[in-house]
Amino acid sequence: MVSRHPASVLAIVRRYEAAGFRAWPAAAVHYDGTWVVRLTAGHPAKRLNSVNPLDPGDIQHIADRIGRASRRFDAYGRPLTFRISPLSGPDLSRHLDSEGWSSFDESLVMRLPLADAQLAPAMDQIPLKDISRFIGASLKVSGSDVSLRPGLSEIIGAIQPEAGLFALEEGNEPLATLICVHDGDLAGLFEVATDKAARNKGHGRNLILSALKWARLRGAREAWLQVEAGNAPALALYRSLGFEEVYRYHYRRPAGA
Structure with missing residues (x-):
């Protein structure tokens, strides 16, 4: 299973996610596949310092990619943080569950x-x-x-x-x-x-x-x-x-x- 959300829902989510990146830009942006790694030395906000997966099917080499992201966050002095939206997909969440990652600060996107x-x-x-x-x-x-x-x-x-x-x-x-x-x-x-x-x-x-x-x-x-x-x-x-x-x-x- 790649996603529990239909393609029409994911398309809507992608639209808001893209608008959010444009409206509240991070100082540095790196891509690892469809993971968007956002880092900002001058502000500690989580949405400016987080990994944002954008495709539920992009689940190859998760552990290696988490390691690469961790090194980037260490360089900025930020704690490694993933922002999990419907675009992240259940497979990544299951991997993080198996590694004992914590979940916190749920937010709503409203229109x-x-x-x-x-x-x-x-x-x-x-x-x-x-x-x-x-x-x-x-x-x-x-x-x-x-x-x-x-x-x-x-x-x-x-x-x-x-x-x-x-x-x-x-x-x-x-x-x-x-x-x-x-x-x-x-x-x-x-x-x-x-x-x-x-x-x-x-x-x-x-x-x-x-x-x-x-x-x-x-x-x-x-x-x-x-x-x-x-x-x-x-x-x-x-x-x-x-x-x-x-x-x-x-x-x-x-x-x-």
Whole structure:
């Protein structure tokens, strides 16, 4: 058995996976067959530092290829991490199971046809042009360490599709931030965050709707995002906006890593 998913489902997954790679680019990308090895020295995010298998049938010499990937991760000082989507296939998962690899951090990929979104009341908002200002706001509302500033700046600067940097502010205080990447008929939402002291007041919802309105005016027909399965408040928000699950992925690391 190569895959438990029909070809039509895998084609949809491939579309979102490719959009995700374009929208959130790693600093270094290597290919081993159809495994995409993504590494980023300046940012520790798992999606920027992971092996991403893209074909359920590409299962030759798994142990040797894991060894090659491990050496690349060691060179970057990153823990060897596989990102397992429906494109990885059951054979690879069985191999990792047999080697005692752990599974963690399941996430959902969700979509929303923009024709179904209630965007008319959304505030018209122009994205920030000042990347430095946006990054400062993003780090503050997400509670992230300021040491991530150079890495985040590098990632945003490398995004090839049009990226809208959105921040909702009250005076000089940022309340919520997000990045909306307009890529053809897709609008991807990334780094969605609301300041801890300003949550449950609708700021995140309002900013998302403004960003999607911006993207739809530029020709986007569908919004999509990735959210951790354990983030109940975010899932509730996205579902209330009409987002529906497309597929899930999770991460795996060797035993003891």
